[in-house]
Amino acid sequence: GLVSQVSKSIFESVTRSPTLTIASELSGATGAGAARFATKDLPEGSIVKPLAEITGGVVGGVGPALATKISPTGFAIRKGREAVAKASLPFTERGAKFRAGEFLKKQVVSPEEAARKVTDPTIGGPPPVIATGEKRLVSLLNKIRGLDPVTDADEIKKISRSVFQLEQELRSQGFGSPEALRQVTNRRVASLELSMQKRVADAMETAQSKLDALPIAQRQSQESVIVRNELEGVMKKEFEKTQELWNDVPRDVKVDFTNSRQALKDITDNLSKAESGDVPSILRGSILAKKKAPSKVSAVVDAQGRPVVSEAVTKNVTTIREMQGLRSKLLETQRIARKDGKFNKARISGLMADAVLDDMDVGVDDALTVAISATRQFKDRFEKGIVGKILGREKTGAPSISPELTLDISIGRAGVRGSVDIDKVVVTPEARNATKRFLSKSFTETVTAKGTKPFSVKDAQKWIANNEEVLDQFPELRNQLSDINQAQQFASETSLRLNNRLLNLKDPKISTSSAFLNSEVGEEVANVFKSKNPLKASRELINQARKDPTGEALDGLRGSYIDFLIKKSSIGDFNAQGERALSGNTLQGFINQNRETLREVFNQDQLNRINRIAKELSLLELTDAKGLPRVAFEIDDIPSNFLGVASRITGAQIGRWIARFTGGGTVQTPGIVSDRFKKFAQHLTQDRAEQLIHDAVTSEDGRLLNALLLPIDKPTSATGQQNLKILNKRINIWLLGTGHRVIEDIQNDISEDNQSQGNTQPELAGP
Incomplete structure (x- = not known):
């Protein structure tokens, strides 16, 4: 618009003549304000009003320049040229970029190093200010985020996107190609x-x-099979150990089998005719089925007090070889019968095998005693309780439990019993x-x-x-x-x-x-x-x-x-x-x-890339780090204070001039105009530089931040000239974007202040 064009023109004139910036900007404001006041009664939409405002601003703006030649005070202005220049420079665009750059450089240890890190290639694309790794700059970013929820949301999105990118890049190190990564x-x-x-x-x-x-198949049944296989493996090893003990037993040791014969008689007496066929054939033709004379107890004892068994004392006597052979056949018959579903036959075979074992346990030989003891321990562990039920080795002759149900049978039992059983079943x-x-x-x-x-x-x-x-x-x-x-x-x-x-x-x-x-x-x-x-x-x-x-x-x-x-x-x-x-x-x-x-x-x-990913992730952690230094996002320096004082004095003088020529109050008008000048001065000194800092810190394009961090303290050197070119280029691009709206924003703020206070006095236009 028209005001924007005038603002750009003023930007250019101020940059060309920084010496008279203070006087030009203030007097330009006075001229435009006076022109606006003089035309306030004209109809809305009249072309005279904006033209008068522009003319007033231009005439007021050139006033100090003319004063150096024709005004009685021109000599004083020329003599104070150097002092005025030092104070006026910070209020121009050139001054804004200088002040913004100086502010940012004070936040880092090495501006050159920080500027380099901003433009260094990254993997996750973190925000440029975070890529520097400078805690004060990150603290400044957090400060800016806290001032504006929109900016905060944007920064959260950038950081989240960067974290996601880094994690995906880290995961990609485990695959040979992107295709493999996509497949997985x-x-x-x-x-x-x-x-x-x-x-x-x-x-x-x-x-x-x-x-x-x-x-x-990794189902529950598969886990049961694993437990069952482990249990049977342990049982097999224990059985082999027991067999080795039996191999050491003398085969010709005499033992009495009276109890076994009685056990067979008791079993057959309790069978029905239909069940009589379940008696194993090995028993029918064995020495247990043959009628023998009653045995007599020997009165002869050995050195340990044990009765000495001899053919002369009893006729129910045979050797360990015969008894162990009979027991082995009975156990074999039991296994076959259980497999064939002849559970009563398996039961009878098991009972008689136990009876034979009891007859052999007469303590006539130490090796025999050890072998029998080991056999009993084996039976207690693998043929009784839940283990015997699972393995199908119970005396009842019932078949073994399906391997897939091993854990269901043992763990599935509630209470303390289940705990005891699991300890017996889970053995490896x-x-x-x-x-x-x-x-x-x-x-x-x-x-x-x-x-x-x-x-x-x-x-x-x-x-x-x-x-x-x-x-x-x-x-x-x-x-x-x-x-x-x-x-x-x-x-x-x-x-x-x-x-x-x-x-x-x-x-x-x-x-x-x-x-x-x-x-x-x-x-x-x-x-x-x-x-x-x-x-x-x-x-x-x-x-x-x-x-x-x-x-x-x-x-x-x-x-x-x-x-x-x-x-x-x-x-x-x-x-x-x-x-x-x-x-x-x-x-x-x-x-x-x-x-x-x-x-x-x-x-x-790959390891180097993982290290780089870890380093970038650690930089992103800075935004949530505790103990970050506190950095104030506010420019409060001597030039700002200088213009504030000057604006109040000049504003009061112009206010008295307006009151004299317009008939306004001679007391209220100077104070109101002075306050307006002070507010404009604050916008003029701070908004340009602070907006520049804001955009540099929050921009995804790190080139503006890089330009402000570049050293320009030696402008005559080759490096300094190159840095100045880079800085001017980035500032010009910025002015075409956010920067050219700064003056318009200043005017809008002042106008809103006037409306909110209900002010009926004339508005003062900004440059």
Whole structure:
């Protein structure tokens, strides 16, 4: 508009003649104000009013220049030229950029270094002022953010965008190409969608088909099979130890079998005719079925006081060889009968095998005594209670429990009994790990109704109470589940881990390394760094991954390390962007402590880039850092104060002149005009420089901030001249944008002040 054109013209004249700036600006304001007052009664829309205002401003503005030649005071003005120039320079555009630059340079240790950092290439594109790493500049940015919610929202968006970009760049270091990254990202999204759409029938069918197609089904039944296999493995080893003890027993030792014969008689007497065929044939033709003369108790004892058995005393006598042979056949018959579903025959065989064992336990030989004792311990451990039921070795002859139900049978029993049984069934570290996974999945499915309902705190409390004694065997898991505030997050993470395992077990990136399969999903790399030698463990994983000819296994391993670094660095409370803080300082510290280990996984270029990402993240942390220095976003210097005093004096004088020629109040008018001049002076001295600082600090384009930080203290040098060219170029661009509106804003502010105070006195126009 017209006023804007006049403002630009005044900008140019002020820059060309900085010596008379004070007088020109003040007198120009007087002329324009007087012209506006003189034409206030003209009709609205009259062309005379703006023309008169402009003419008055121009005439007033050139007044001091003419005074240097024709006015009686011209000599004094010329003599004070140097002093006036020093005071007037800060009020021009040139002065504004000088004052803005000086203000910013005072906030940094090295302006040259700060200017360089502004234009250095970055990875995440942080705001330029943050890229400098200067705490006072960041504090100034926070100050500006606090003054304007729009600016604050813009800065939050910039910082959040930068954090997101850095995290994505960090994740990309775990993949060989962007295509691989997109594929993995799509799988993660698909997995997340699968968990959220479990109610949809098609999604459930797809998930079930993928689950059934997996070579290693990580369902609860699969964990039970692991426990069952471990239990049977331990039983086999114990049985072999017992057999070795029996090999040391003398085979010709004589034993009495009266009790075994009586046991057979008792069993057959209680059988019906239909059941008589269940008596094993090995018993019918054995020495136990043959009628013998009643045995007599020997009166002869050995040195230990034990009766000496001999053919002369009893005829119910045979050797250990015969008795142990009979017992072995009975046990074999029991196993076959149980397998064939002949459970009564299996029961009779087991009872008679126990009776034979009792007859052999007469203490006539130490080796025999030890072997029998070991056998009884074996039977107590594996043929009784829940273990005997699971393995199908109970005296009842009942079949063994399906391996898939092993943990359901043992853990599924409530109360203290369940706790005792789990201690007998879970007998190896691998079985314990499988049991933990079983419990975690059971908990997750209970509190989320198998993924069809939101997390239920009530169901979580009930589940923990029902499994309290079992959880005593797993204190770490119990602590996790007992905290209800963290239970929902734990359930979500457990569910996600299991779903990802089901989807990715066929992927060579995971299946190549057995170490990953033996660890909980998400804890593989954590276990590496918890090991005694993380460097060696990482080297072994790399060697295994390199066996994959596709290279995907190596990429997958790197991705796991990146996920661990992100998890390790996500600490503290949520930040202003509503995100869990990804600490660059923590990431840098961990890298420095484990550099040798990470070199086994990442090449030097990748490690250097991760370091740069960590450094930029640490710079972004400055916005939330505590203890930042306080910086006032306000320019309060000698030139500002000088013009304020001068404006009050001049304004009062002009006010008296207006009152004399217009008939206004001679007392009120000078004071009002003086106050208006003071306000305009404050806008004139501060708004230009402060707006310039504001735009430099908040702009995404760091070139304006860079220009203001460049050293210009030696303008005659080649570097100084180059810096001045850069500065002038950036300022001119700024003036075409935000800068040219500064004067218009000043006028609008003064006009609003007049209206708010109900002032009926004439307005004074700005230059």
